[in-house]
Amino acid sequence: xxxxxxxxxxxxxxxxxxxxxxxxxxxxxxxxxxxxxxxxxxxxxxxxxxxxxxxxxxxxxxxxxxxxxxxxxxxxxxxxxxxxxxxxxxxxxxxxxxxxxxxxxxxxxxxxxxxxxxxxxxxxxxxxxxxxxxxxxxxxxxxxxxxxxxxxxxxxxxxxxxxxxxxxxxxxxxxxxxxxxxxxxxxxxxxxxxxxxxxxxxxxxxxxxxxxxxxxxxxxxxxxxxxxxxxxxxxxxxxxxxxxxxxxxxxxxxxxxxxxxxxxxxxxxxxxxxxxxxxxxxxxxxxxxxxxxxxxxxxxxxxxxxxxxxxxxxxxxxxxxxxxxxxxxxxxxxxxxxxxxxxxxxxxxxxx
Numbered sequence: 158x159x160x161x162x163x164x165x166x167x168x169x170x171x172x173x174x175x176x177x178x179x180x181x182x183x184x185x186x187x188x189x190x191x192x193x194x195x196x197x198x199x200x201x202x203x204x205x206x207x208x209x210x211x212x213x214x215x216x217x218x219x220x221x222x223x224x225x226x227x228x229x230x231x232x233x234x235x236x237x238x239x240x241x242x243x244x245x246x247x248x249x250x251x252x253x254x255x256x257x258x259x260x261x262x263x264x265x266x267x268x269x270x271x272x273x274x275x276x277x278x279x280x281x282x283x284x285x286x287x288x289x290x291x292x293x294x295x296x297x298x299x300x301x302x303x304x305x306x307x308x309x310x311x312x313x314x315x316x317x318x319x320x321x322x323x324x325x326x327x328x329x330x331x332x333x334x335x336x337x338x339x340x341x342x343x344x345x346x347x348x349x350x351x352x353x354x355x356x357x358x359x360x361x362x363x364x365x366x367x368x369x370x371x372x373x374x375x376x377x378x379x380x381x382x383x384x385x386x387x388x389x390x391x392x393x394x395x396x397x398x399x400x401x402x403x404x405x406x407x408x409x410x411x412x413x414x415x416x417x418x419x420x421x422x423x424x425x426x427x428x429x430x431x432x433x434x435x436x437x438x439x440x441x442x443x444x445x446x447x448x449x450x451x452x453x454x455x456x457x458x459x460x461x462x463x464x465x466x467x468x469x470x471x472x473x474x475x476x477x478x479x480x481x482x483x484x485x486x487x488x489x490x491x492x493x494x495x496x497x498x499x500x501x502x503x504x505x506x507x508x509x
Contacts (some may be wrong), residue, residue, distance in 0.1 A: 197418035214403035242380035319448030346371035348449035392441035
């Protein structure tokens, strides 16, 4: 009997294009918004001394959750740990979205919100940012009022534009809907703006954070979620047992013990960011977007894809963003080490 896997495939993914993170070996890597600095001295040694690889991890990630609780000021019962923020996004949609429901997003934004919604059988409702940087509060609330809409997802600072949204606009959206509002604060440490202190005021608010960016642990996939216990209790129903491995749990907990050293790295990244913003502003570009994160979005007058390839030919990898809503064809550069940033500036000046 002939086996046809296509007949068994869920209809939601038959025409689905998977997320593809491109890797270019041997280049200056400024394309993934990572912290380029090495871990503080002593962290790795302590980490290897703590982890027992022959045992299952703590299924509740208690030590890491306690450290996150102290770091954020949020009760430990309001903290959930995931295998990166991507898993937590998927868990939110498994619990509250998919199956014909709608997810409201402000575009352009992080593509995983749409991808996870669609592969779980949901529908994405895009509300374009005003001038590529400001929330359309009325538009977001109108979309959220649809009876089929269950979630509203905002990224602050926003990826890929880099800017933070006005706090009063975010509050207006959260207060103006009875739907779940997910605020992704992956780049919080670079911006310092957060609504964590207002979680108690908004029972429908969920905040996402990560160790992948400021804490230089992108390879370990450590994300966490802050929300009221009635929300986290629902999410426990779709959480895989042992979803966070022992190594990552220990690394995240230790990272918060080395907070001053990481804060020093953050300040260096911000200084380098300001240098790159000034440099890009002096080039012949159509737009350089203001940023509160560790990356910069910019748009040439034309030929963004060709410019991306020209930089690759000079062993510099930045992110080609394609033709974004509102923004248009654009590129995004992550802040690297000082020497890497110099190489990027030299290469860009040569090809632009």
